[in-house]
Amino acid sequence: MxxxxxxxxxxxxxxxxxxxxxxxxxxxxxxxxxxxxxxxxxxxxxxxxxxxxxxxxxxxxxxxxxxxNPTKMKEIDQWLEKFRALWEDRFSQLDNVLLNLKNK
Amino acid sequence: MxxxxxxxxxxxxxxxxxxxxxxxxxxxxxxxxxxxxxxxxxxxxxxxxxxxxxxxxxxxxxxxxxxxNPTKMKEIDQWLEKFRALWEDRFSQLDNVLLNLKNK
DNA sequence: TATTTGCGCAACCGATTAGTTGCATTTATA
DNA sequence: TATAAATGCAACTAATCGGTTGCGCAAATA
Structure with a gap:
């Protein structure tokens, strides 16, 4: 299950x-x-x-x-975190973003 | 579907x-x-x-x-946003948090 | 004490899901 | 041109999902 x-x-x-x-x-x-x-x-x-x-x-x-139990929602937030930079303009160092994704 | x-x-x-x-x-x-x-x-x-x-x-x-297509992930982020304050300590004004939830 | 209320659990049911195999179509290659 | 490769689509299947009804049990109440 x-x-x-x-x-x-x-x-x-x-x-x-x-x-x-x-x-x-x-x-x-x-x-x-x-x-x-x-x-x-x-x-x-x-x-x-x-x-x-x-x-x-x-x-x-x-x-x-x-x-x-809000703490459990963090799991979703943490998963989203890996991608957030991809839709937020304020992140310009795309290389670092991708590096971070690779080391998930 | x-x-x-x-x-x-x-x-x-x-x-x-x-x-x-x-x-x-x-x-x-x-x-x-x-x-x-x-x-x-x-x-x-x-x-x-x-x-x-x-x-x-x-x-x-x-x-x-x-x-x-990262922009579509915003939908999830926006849904999470309503609850984020509930697990983040830096928010102390719980009343406002709940008010915000009601007006979703 | 007898009855009502709040709840979880089990059995059942139709729809959806995630996978499979087989096939047709289009594009690249020998 | 014949063949191989990349892909989408359709049909099928077992498992899961979201719902139902019926039941039993414990707590509140008349």
């Missing part, structure tokens, strides 16, 4: 879930109200997000609050 | 292809030598990358050189 951050954010519903719980921790039921799918479908998305540590849970009685 | 940038980069082979052609434009055959799959499989990945404009082609006789 491939379960990395890139695969996790490839689904638009999961990106929407991330955007919601980034604002505040939420329960599966509360999350499901924002979508046209069942609570179970949302729970499946949460499970995927939890498995790749983009989300962590906090039990409170019978409710489970899911929190956003 | 959902064909957005996020779905495109969700596959590890496609991310590897991007990393390769970011260094220099390559033909499908040249690319395929770097992987354990067939040339056709690589071509299918290239097609997906082309459809979401992460890659553009340049015909040269019977060969086709595929180039990386």
């Amino acid at each position: 491939r379960r990395d951050v890139f695969q996790a954010i490839s689904d638009p519903t999961r990106r929407a879930i991330i955007a919601l719980i980034a604002l505040q921790a939420m329960t599966p039921n509360a999350l499901a109200e924002h979508f046209d799918t069942s609570r179970q479908a949302v729970s499946k998305h949460i499970k995927i997000l939890t498995e790749c540590e983009l989300v962590r849970q906090e039990q409170s009685g019978r409710e489970i609050y899911y929190h956003f | 959902r064909r957005d940038v996020f779905q495109a980069i969700s596959d590890p082979t496609r991310r590897a292809i991007i990393a390769l052609i970011a260094l220099q434009a390559m033909t499908p055959n040249a690319l395929a030598e770097h992987f354990d799959t067939s040339r056709q499989a690589v071509s299918k990945h290239i097609k997906i990358l082309t459809e979401c404009e992460l890659v553009r082609q340049e015909q040269s006789g019977r060969e086709i050189y595929y180039h990386f």
Whole structure:
């Protein structure tokens, strides 16, 4: 089961879930109200997000609050970093950019 | 057919292809030598990358050189931007961060 | 205590995915 | 000109994906 951050954010519903719980921790039921799918479908998305540590849970009685774990997003940012220089004008030393890409 | 940038980069082979052609434009055959799959499989990945404009082609006789199109990667960067403040310590005004997220 | 609520888990289903093989077409080469 | 090389396209396949329904269990509530 491939379960990395890139695969996790490839689904638009999961990106929407991330955007919601980034604002505040939420329960599966509360999350499901924002979508046209069942609570179970949302729970499946949460499970995927939890498995790749983009989300962590906090039990409170019978409710489970899911929190956003921003540190895991760094992985994506770090991958992007290798290419950022290629689209940002302020980098002029293209040679160094390419060198950096090679030593990834 | 959902064909957005996020779905495109969700596959590890496609991310590897991007990393390769970011260094220099390559033909499908040249690319395929770097992987354990067939040339056709690589071509299918290239097609997906082309459809979401992460890659553009340049015909040269019977060969086709595929180039990386970095501007399209901005989309991912812009999405990340909304969350970046959440993992970077230098941002202290969390209220503004959350406000920004709400107005996405 | 009986019932409702919140949740995870399992089974199932149709669509998509990533791979394969085979073939047709165009360009380069012997 | 005949042949080889580079590529795209189509058909097929097993695995995965995103969704569903049904269930069981623990916690809250009437």
